[in-house]
Every structure is written in C-alpha cells, then in structure tokens.
Amino acid sequence: MHEFDTVVIGAGVAGLTAARLLAKSGQSVVVLEARDRIGGRVHTDRSGAHATDLGASWIHGITDSPVAEAAAAFGMQTIEFTVGGYQPNSRPIAYYSPNGTRLSDADAARFTDDIHTVDETLLETVAASAPDASYRDVTEAALVAQGWDEDRTQRVREYLEHRAEEQYGAWIEDLAAHGLDDDAIDGDEVVFPGGYDRLPAGLAEGLDIRLSHTVTRVQWSKGGVTVTAADDPTGERIVNAARAIVTVPVGVLRSDDFTFDPPLPEINAAALGRLTMNAFEKIFLRFETAFWDDDVYAIRQQGPDSRWWHSWYDLTPLHGTPTLLTFAAGPAAREIRDWPEDRVVESVLAQLRRLYGARVERPIRVDITAWQNDPFARGSYAYMTLGSTTADHDDLATPIEGVLHLAGEATWTDDPATVTAALLSGHRAACRVLGREIAVAEAWR
Structure with a gap:
C-alpha cells in the first residue's frame, strides 16, 4: 500500500514547485531532501551583515518570467543588474587593455x-x-x-x-556548439538584496518536507516506487508512493551514490550521459572603500592576464557596502578547488593591482563557494558535452511508465541552467503526474 500519492526527491525550486502544485491539487505528497535546508542550489548566506547568494543570483530577463512573478508574489525586493548574461555593452562597463590601461569610449x-x-x-x-x-x-x-x-x-x-x-x-x-542558446535576454535582469532563498521558502510553505534524508535508491515498476533514504544521523527510511519526481542534479544522477532499479530507459540514460556538471564558483570581496571605477556595472580586462580573472561586478548598490563579485569558471575553478582562501584572494587581487595599483585594499570579508565539493550538487549546473543537442534536455525528462518523472534545470530546453528552468520543469512534472494542465501561478497564489 502506498504511503503517498507522490514522493518528490529534492527540495530545490523544481521539487518544491512540483510538490506545491500537487499538494494544492489534493495529492498526498512528501519531499525528501538530503541537505539540512531547503533550496538546493538557491542558497543565501545570512551569517554576515548582508544576504549573500552563494548559488543562483539573477533572474535573466524579467519580461514574462514566472520566477519574477513568483518573486513579486512573495514580496521579494529586486534591483536591476543587467550584466548577468555577459553582454558586452548593455550597461556601463570599464574595459582594460592587455597593458592594464582603460580603453577610451571610442x-x-x-x-x-x-x-x-x-x-x-x-x-x-x-x-x-x-x-x-x-x-x-x-x-x-x-x-x-x-x-x-x-x-x-x-x-x-x-x-x-x-x-x-x-x-x-x-x-x-x-561545450557542444549545437543547442547553445543565442544569449537573448527578454527584459532587465535583476538580483535580490534580501536573498534569493525567499523564493524556495515561499514555495515550501505548508509542505511535508523531510530534511537530512539522502536518497540512495529509487526502485520503480508500473505498480509504483519504493524510495530508500538514509536518515540523519543513522538508519534508513523506506517510502512507498504511486509515483516519484526526481529533481536531484545531474552530478548526483551520474554518480554511484544514486541508483535507479531498474536502470533508466535508454532515452533518459543516453541524454544523461551527454550532460555533465560544470566547475563554476563565486568569489565575493567586500572592502572598506571602493577603489575601482565609478558608475560602472562591471570591470573587464583583456589579454593573457585575463585568463582566469577577467571580470568583476560591482555589487555595491545591493547593500551599500563596496563589493566586487568575480567568478572562477572551468579550468580556473578546477585549479583553485582545494586552494586555501588566502591564496585565492591573492590571485584575484594581483589582477586588480594591474588595473588599480596601490589603491587596491585587502578585503574585509570574503565568501568563496565550493559547489564542486558539494556531494549533493557536484557542480553548479549542467552543460551539454560534445555531441549533445537541445533534445537531450527534454529526453532526460521523458516520463517513465507513468510512475517516474525527472525534473530540474537540466531537463528544460529553452533556458537550462537557470531557476526559471527548474521552476518550469517542476510545473511540467506536476502536470504530467496529474494528467492535466494546471497554471504554474498556482504555486504562489
């Protein structure tokens, strides 16, 4: 006998959206989450004077965005910051030549x-x-x-x-050439001075969420699913349900720590095999004073010295504290993965000194993410390897025998690797479980 109509694995935005829509439609739903918090890769650090989004930060285009609509419904303050898509000149950017001098406007x-x-x-x-x-x-x-x-x-x-x-x-x-988006962004981009985590908090309200439940096995058949989860601190919990929605990241799905029994069908498994998690970390540097260019959103340098540290974003408007954000991506992220904080900071400051000389200060606070080392993520988000096409996203989400559904940012074609993709994939999974369409806005009404 099934304990629940649906078990949702993962309390990120995809899982919470699906669970909320199903619960509001009258289903009995439980959410199993490996972490001791909700949100998944939406994670806000509140240990300092200001909220710092260590995971997702932006809505990349608020026009007709369901995430923007949800954020408004949950009363989340936003600030326009339209450089998240790495546009060359959508807002004022200070460019520096290979010799460290700022380019003229011309x-x-x-x-x-x-x-x-x-x-x-x-x-x-x-x-x-x-x-x-x-x-x-x-x-x-x-x-x-x-x-x-x-x-x-x-x-x-x-x-x-x-x-x-x-x-x-x-x-x-x-990166696979086929299927990469055209970098089009519809409307302004915004960030959240009060923290992005208010979105999952709003979606989670009223749901049955079991934290510190690390799912290791999903057994499935036409008759339903049996989910095995390790409780914290010890023991196992078996959950039986008519169906499951699995929203864990690609890095976990591809690991030996998560098993489908029987294995995923070929269409899902082949798509999963062509997706992998990236190496992408954020580095926040807060200073006593702003020593960089006035009235610019970003600073970028050219030339060989830009190999790792090429772009800094001025986040001062979020909280009034002089703050620069830079990213370690790809080879740089893998290289610094096990570096101590001081070494990372010095590497970044060395490049800033090329541009600003002795004006560069030591930061008063540093936050460096470590998503590569997170056992419940194993990277920041998924990307398509050589030979992939956009069809892989949808193929990964192909329903399995009407009882097993995969969701999450990697399963959405139009705008993968975003909170929007996670939310919409959760909505799609809920609709498939219900066998009918339900408005996504029901998740926050």
Whole structure:
C-alpha cells in the first residue's frame, strides 16, 4: 500500500514547485531532501551583515518570467543588474587593455561592435557545423570569416572564451556548439538584496518536507516506487508512493551514490550521459572603500592576464557596502578547488593591482563557494558535452511508465541552467503526474 500519492526527491525550486502544485491539487505528497535546508542550489548566506547568494543570483530577463512573478508574489525586493548574461555593452562597463590601461569610449565601442558582428554570424555558423562541433569550432569559423588582423581577432576570441566560461562554467572546447542558446535576454535582469532563498521558502510553505534524508535508491515498476533514504544521523527510511519526481542534479544522477532499479530507459540514460556538471564558483570581496571605477556595472580586462580573472561586478548598490563579485569558471575553478582562501584572494587581487595599483585594499570579508565539493550538487549546473543537442534536455525528462518523472534545470530546453528552468520543469512534472494542465501561478497564489 502506498504511503503517498507522490514522493518528490529534492527540495530545490523544481521539487518544491512540483510538490506545491500537487499538494494544492489534493495529492498526498512528501519531499525528501538530503541537505539540512531547503533550496538546493538557491542558497543565501545570512551569517554576515548582508544576504549573500552563494548559488543562483539573477533572474535573466524579467519580461514574462514566472520566477519574477513568483518573486513579486512573495514580496521579494529586486534591483536591476543587467550584466548577468555577459553582454558586452548593455550597461556601463570599464574595459582594460592587455597593458592594464582603460580603453577610451571610442576604443571600447569598436571592440563591442566587433563582438556584435561575430555574434550576428554565429547562429548560421552553428547551423552549418558538424553534429559533434564544439563551441570553439564555431566561434573560430565566425572569427576567420571576418578577415581581421591577429590582435583584433584575439581580443574577440578572448571575450568569447570568457563568455562561454561565465555562462556555462566550462572551457569553450568542451561545450557542444549545437543547442547553445543565442544569449537573448527578454527584459532587465535583476538580483535580490534580501536573498534569493525567499523564493524556495515561499514555495515550501505548508509542505511535508523531510530534511537530512539522502536518497540512495529509487526502485520503480508500473505498480509504483519504493524510495530508500538514509536518515540523519543513522538508519534508513523506506517510502512507498504511486509515483516519484526526481529533481536531484545531474552530478548526483551520474554518480554511484544514486541508483535507479531498474536502470533508466535508454532515452533518459543516453541524454544523461551527454550532460555533465560544470566547475563554476563565486568569489565575493567586500572592502572598506571602493577603489575601482565609478558608475560602472562591471570591470573587464583583456589579454593573457585575463585568463582566469577577467571580470568583476560591482555589487555595491545591493547593500551599500563596496563589493566586487568575480567568478572562477572551468579550468580556473578546477585549479583553485582545494586552494586555501588566502591564496585565492591573492590571485584575484594581483589582477586588480594591474588595473588599480596601490589603491587596491585587502578585503574585509570574503565568501568563496565550493559547489564542486558539494556531494549533493557536484557542480553548479549542467552543460551539454560534445555531441549533445537541445533534445537531450527534454529526453532526460521523458516520463517513465507513468510512475517516474525527472525534473530540474537540466531537463528544460529553452533556458537550462537557470531557476526559471527548474521552476518550469517542476510545473511540467506536476502536470504530467496529474494528467492535466494546471497554471504554474498556482504555486504562489
């Protein structure tokens, strides 16, 4: 006999959205969460004077965004900050040349015009490329087509490398060309000075959520599912349900610590095999005073010294405390994975000193994420490896015998690796379980 109509594995935004919609439709639902908190990769640190979003930070385009609608419904304050998609010039950006001097407005405009020129050809270049082409392959083809000199080409090449790393957390040669989005963002981007975690908190209200329950096995058949979870501190819990929605990250699904019995069908398993977790970490540096350029959203440097630390975002407007955010992505993130904090900070400050000299201060607080080392994430979000296509996202979410459903950011095609993708995938899973459509807004009404 089933204990529940549906068991949801994972209390991130995908799982909470699905569970809330099902519960509001009259189902008996339990959510099993391995962590001692809800939210998954939406995680706000409140140990300091200000809320710091260690996981998701942005809504990348608020026009017609269900996440923006949910945030408004939950009373979450937002601040416009439209550089999260690594746009070249959507807002004021201070660009620095390879020798560490700031580009004039005219030189910066010429550089960003070059980026737009290459971007205009990329979609056609991707369409004409081989199925197993990398993003490096297609960007190189687009650059060659311009006929520029080597220096001009190299500056744009660097930009494309940095954009790939910052958006996907992977080196450009490891990314599949087919299926990468066109970087279009609809409306302003916003961040949350009060913390993004208020979104999962709102979605979780009233739900039966069991924390510190690490699911290790999902046995399934047409008759239902049996889920085995390790309780904290000891023991096991067996949960029986008519069906399950699994929302754990790709890094966990691919590990030996999570088992489907029987294994996933070929369509789901093949898609999962072409997705992997990235290496992407945030570094927040708070200072006594702002020593950098006034009235800019971001600082970016060019040249060989930009290999790791190339972009800093001025988060001072969020709380009034001078703050820079930078990212370690791809090879940089893997390299610093086990570095002590002081070594990471010194590496970042060395590049800032190239631009600002002795004006650079020691930070008064540092926050460095470690999603690669998190056993319940194993990276920040998923990306498509060579040979992948956008169909892999949907294929991963293919319903299994009407009893097993996969959801989460990696299962949504239109805008994967985002909170929006997580939320909408949870909505889709709930609709499939119910066998009918239900408005996503029911999750926050």
